[in-house]
Amino acid sequence: MYSFLSYVANNLDDIGKALGQHVMISGVSVLLGIVVAFPAGILLTKNKSLANFVLGVFSVVNTIPSLVLLGVAMIVLGLGFVPAVAVLFLYSLLPIMRNTYTGISNIEEKYIKAAVGMGMSKWQLLLSVQLPLALPAIITGVRLSSIYIISWATLSAFIGAGGLGDLIWSGLQSYNYNMIFAGAVPATLLALLVSFLLSSAEKRATQFSRGRKEVKT
Structure with a gap:
């Protein structure tokens, strides 16, 4: 434990830089996912057959090993930030799209009928009731x-995008367990923090x- 804390204290700038890169890569990927998947999920509620097809396709995409997609992205887009975000963006779509679709689709019919009975337009129904x-x-x-x-x-990190994976990968190559933990621990804490906030x-x-619901009833 002491050696790990000593490593962190001596390499705080590098760890901070890697953490910043990790936050940037993850944040941009998820934000792009929200921008695309949220409206897509809403649109899919209009056509159940299309929804089943699209969600099925993205379910298959999410089963593809990430290293495979990163390799393809590297060939097409080169190294660095852009291919990493492109791949992570693809992976971010399914949970947001699926939950938007199911969240709206599973609303009890009585709330929809009540809103329509009040004379709400489709946009008013979406914004005031469904969402x-x-x-x-x-x-x-x-x-x-x-x-x-x-x-x-x-x-x-495998395609030169940086982030905490750089520390983990470098630590694995050099058998430096302190370096591995210096990447793994912040990544874990970051995921736990985001999970707690959301x-x-x-x-x-x-x-x-x-x-x-109480207002509608």
């Missing part, structure tokens, strides 16, 4: 996607959703 009620499921999708991406981002947001969204 508020589906919000807990959507946040769950973002949380799952974020945790996956933070974990998988460690592999982006879990708290889920609870608040659930309370908000219940309040909306």
